Amino acid sequence: MRGWLQPHRIVLILIGLALVWLCVTQMRWDWLPKYAPMMAEGLWRTIWLLVLSSIFGMALAIPLGLAQAAGPWFLATPARIFCTVIRGTPLLLQIWLLYYGLGSLFPQFPWIRESDLWPILRQAWPYALLALTLSFAGYEGEVMRGAFRSVPRGQLEAARAMGMPRHLILWRIWLPQALRAVLPTLGGETVLQMKATPLVATITVVEIYAVASRVRQDTFIIYEPLLLLALAYLALAGLIVLAFRWFENRGPVRHRPG
Template sequence: MDFSWIFSYWPLIAAGAVQTVLLLVISVGFGFILAIGLALAQVTGPRWLKLLARGYCTCLRGTPLLIQLWLLYYGVGSLLPMIPGLRASFLWPILREGFFFAAVSFTLNYAAYEAEVLRGALLAVPKGELEAGRSFGMSSWTLLRRIWLPRAIRIALPTIAGEVVLQLKATPLAFTVTVMDLYAVAYKVRQDTLLVYEPLMVVTVFYVCLTLIITRAFRIVEAQVPVRR
């Protein structure tokens, strides 16, 4: 085993690790916000909105993430330069990068999965708690903000933790659209040094450590907000 290359590539490794973590944070953060809206649409929305939200979740959960990523990058991405004035705008440095399309596709995909988790959690909240809130004169928004949604998130916490880990394991797909994440760095090291196992072992250790951190963080949160049944 030869790990001497780490000293030469450590700046690239650090940058790749940052890219991986950024993709995870962006997709989970924005995806969770979108998932709340999708879940509420399926539970409380009118019929047409329920069908739209359900169709969105079904389509994105039913197709591989890699296909969604390529459709955005090679499909939508190829059309963006045709928009008049876009190349000269301040948005172009962002829109021309593969990172942007990876973040968008990961966010949309994560939202579809998380929406189903939250939908089930919202339906699992005891009706007595909601009726108690209404009896105190709470409006629909106050009831959602103070009782229904927090209670649902507490119920779904273990599943949410698993979804975040799964999202972390999906980040290497960004390598296919020129994003220099940690896996892409390992691929470059393999090309430069002809070493196969050592770079992959470094990537494996990073993902395992990050998984442990995520799992531990969620367990601490669960201990602070126990679910009462």
């Protein structure tokens, strides 16, 4: 801590505090009490979109990575094509394709309109969740491919020599080591996924970015909601980084050279 708190840093921190104080006193924050409940709701929606899409995306990414690293060609080729297409097109385009494309296709089939799922399919969030999940799966599938390849062959051969069945090798030897190897990468990728969530506001999902845009439209205040928004995302990113660091420190300690 002492090494961190050098004289020039104290000056920088004081300048920063002065800037914050200027922002608080000189800018308009009178809209805040009225919109605070909506903002909290929006923040909550952002968080669950992020968590669910990351979990589902990861669940898809593991088979995608495995298929590319060790699968037969009829599984490896579609997996590679999926990852290339997802990584090669903008997420905004994918979201709009799913929402406007599927959304305009579904009402044409009466059996979908009469099914119990229709009230859900008429809302925007399933498409947002699906698009974010597929995007995360595409990027992480590529990461997992490298991770599965990075596990030393000797480990798998030893397990096979002990007569372990294949699913047990995957579950006990291959997957844990692959996941440990990519944990730092996954932390960064989750921050990227968080940065992608405001895009779903364009298909009328009311998360925190959409609330801030609404404040802008209602009150014609431009900077204040955006600054608050930037602060909220900074805090979220910090939390993600801390959570992943905690995960990394929990497992067996890796001995790094130096």
